[in-house]
Amino acid sequence: xxxxxxxxxxxxxxxxxxxxxxxxxxxxxxxxxxxxxxxxxxxxxxxxxxxxxxxxxxxxxxxxxxxxxxxxxxxxxxxxxxxxxxxxxxxxxxxxxxxxxxxxxxxxxxxxxxxxxxxxxxxxxxxxxxxxxxxxxxxxxxxxxxxxxxxxxxxxxxxxxxxxxxxxxxxxxxxxxxxxxxxxxxxxxxxxxx
Numbered sequence: 544x545x546x547x548x549x550x551x552x553x554x555x556x557x558x559x560x561x562x563x564x565x566x567x568x569x570x571x572x573x574x575x576x577x578x579x580x581x582x583x584x585x586x587x588x589x590x591x592x593x594x595x596x597x598x599x600x601x602x603x604x605x606x607x608x609x610x611x612x613x614x615x616x617x618x619x620x621x622x623x624x625x626x627x628x629x630x631x632x633x634x635x636x637x638x639x640x641x642x643x644x645x646x647x648x649x650x651x652x653x654x655x656x657x658x659x660x661x662x663x664x665x666x667x668x669x670x671x672x673x674x675x676x677x678x679x680x681x682x683x684x685x686x687x688x689x690x691x692x693x694x695x696x697x698x699x700x701x702x703x704x705x706x707x708x709x710x711x712x713x714x715x716x717x718x719x720x721x722x723x724x725x726x727x728x729x730x731x732x733x734x735x736x737x
Contacts, residue, residue: 556572556575557623558576558579558580558622558623558624559618559622559623560572561573561575561576561579561623562576562609562613562616562618562623562626562627563613563616563618565609565610565613566613566614566616573610576609576623577606580624580627581602581606583624583628584602584605584606584627584628584631585598585599585602587628587631587632587635588601588602588605588631588634588635591632591635591636591638591639592635592638592639597638598635601631601634601635601638602631604634605627605630605631605634608630608634609627609630676731676734676735677727677731679730679734680726680727680730680731680734681727683726683730684723684726684727687709687719688719688722688723688726689723690709690719691705691709691716691719691720691723692720692723692724692727694708694709695716695720702716702717702720703716705720
């Protein structure tokens, strides 16, 4: 592979010209191109990735790719800086997607491996005891309080619907529900303390 001639000393080359020389294997042109564009590329990548170490690593990969694929650059289709920044943006977004995909995979594997350490027998027994406490406490309520709770909590009616069903004012229904819940809490607390 023959190297293209270096730009003459004192001659200011455009980024497009430099990238054409890079495509021909000119290392000096690449060094100048790198010096001109590295800060912009790193800034773009850092805005996307946030992590400084990953940003530097991706920036290095971008310039390696630019060196290897400079022959694909066509000055007639756009500017060298746009070509490079498009490459940088794509590479950075790919890294974000890969990181997210990796995290999602790790979470999925972790969720599959998670074993819920619970005692079903103890939980069933506790639920049964709690049910018996509530049932016993419900029996001590007045018939009107039981009706109010059954309509709202077991029947799924709103307070106004329960009031219409019972044929009472909504305020009366709310009072019955409040009083019955206070009584239930007190009775259940007494049975737990005993």
